[in-house]
């Protein structure tokens with residue numbers, strides 16, 4: 001479904017180097033590694049959203065299409081439709097002046113060609129599916145951090161994407177809220193057979209959510225395997241260090 005081959009992201013020097021991996025339809029893959037290891041830049045390169053001044057080389061194929069050489073018009077057609085992303089900070093991704101329900105509905109209308117009425121109805125259903133039945137008319141500032149992140153999830157899943165990328169979606173939330181948002185992500189992708197690339201530095205989250213895991217260090221993938229394999233029998237010294245530093249108990 002998506003395959004990344006020799007992805008390098010560079011400013012004046014390389015920040016991500018020769019990264020290769022594949023994600024199959026419906027597969028849930030974790031991307032772990034310490035701060036600055038290149039996880040977010042890898043995700044942004046997949047979305048075609050790298051900050052100015054950074055350039056990507058290599059190959060990213062999504063359903064056979066080359067993304068790195070795709071025109072912006074093609075990429076924006078894919079984003080929010082086939083390819084969706086949830087960021088760490090929902091407030092910066094939401095429009096503060098637009099009611100939550102309308103933001104979900106707009107995302108449906110932009111890609112789905114539904115009538116205004118049908119899109120509003122679907123937006124309400126999506127808000128119910130993330131357990132926010134009363135949020136349609138709320139503005140983002142009237143919602144809590146966890147509620148905003150659930151609105152973002154409803155927007156990201158609105159058009160049944162084939163790949164959802166989550167970049168530390170629960171890091172800014174309270175622990176109890178984290179678990180709820182994680183469950184909703186898991187349910188949302190499972191129901192749709194959406195593949196998931198989940199970026200986190202929390203191994204417990206990986207153990208709960210992901211079937212396979214990629215470990216990044218200094219811009220490269222240093223280990224990959226099934227979550228169980230990597231967490232019970234890590235091959236790379238860095239992965240062993242990550243495991244030792246976590247309080248994860250792997251049976």
Ligand SMILES: Nc1ncnc2c1ncn2[C@@H]1O[C@H](COP(=O)(O)OP(=O)(O)OP(=O)(O)O)[C@@H](O)[C@H]1O
Pocket residue numbers: 011015033034035036037038039040041042051052053054201
């Ligand atoms: N716009 C930019 N220009 C130059 N360097 C950048 C830019 N964005 C990120 N970097 C650098 O690239 C490296 C990788 O950053 P990235 O954000 O991908 O790390 P990360 O693994 O996602 O970290 P975190 O867990 O803190 O989000 C870091 O050293 C960072 O300082």
